[in-house]
Amino acid sequence: EAQVTQNPRYLITVTGKKLTVTCSQNMNHEYMSWYRQDPGLGLRQIYYSMNVEVTDKGDVPEGYKVSRKEKRNFPLILESPSPNQTSLYFCASSLSGGPNYEQYFGPGTRLTVT
């Protein structure tokens, strides 16, 4: 089954403790992206990757890191999480970048930073 998977689905952590949220897709998609969703704000892009070893900042990259060493994986790293990073995070992938390609979303990771 074609899908985007994220782990963990739920995470509660403390301020400053490094964490990684994994994202994997099995559709051989070139483009992958991370979004955060906050009430009343919709989804905002954090980082994206056009292909392996090619990443760039989205609209809200502060406090996040990403890497793209393999085509299927695109982990999101929070080196020193803070409470304002409490949010619902979505990973997405599409065949290619650009507006004509449907993005497929993972199920989401709900992160709470205390």
Added chain:
Amino acid sequence: AQSVTQLDSHVSVSEGTPVLLRCNYSSSYSPSLFWYVQHPNKGLQLLLKYTSAATLVKGINGFEAEFKKSETSFHLTKPSAHMSDAAEYFCVVSDRWGSQGNLIFGKGTKLSVKP
């Protein structure tokens, strides 16, 4: 710069009555426009998309949207609401000429369906 405005944060309809979710966009170029749906505790699913072909776009589950360039609108409609349509709906714009594939999301409209 692109932006999208969903005119209602919450819409409530009765089962069997029409649904109208309003969306206005702003884009420097010919936009691509999408509607995504998010059911409670679920990820996002594409309902339909407009990419400069027919201005009336049909999607899944009986939804459709009409691209009106003169009004910069892309409203989502359905003739008859079903209880299973209760969800949050996002209007999304993407710059046709951009290469980064960034989707700009509206703030969402929560649709409630009363029996």
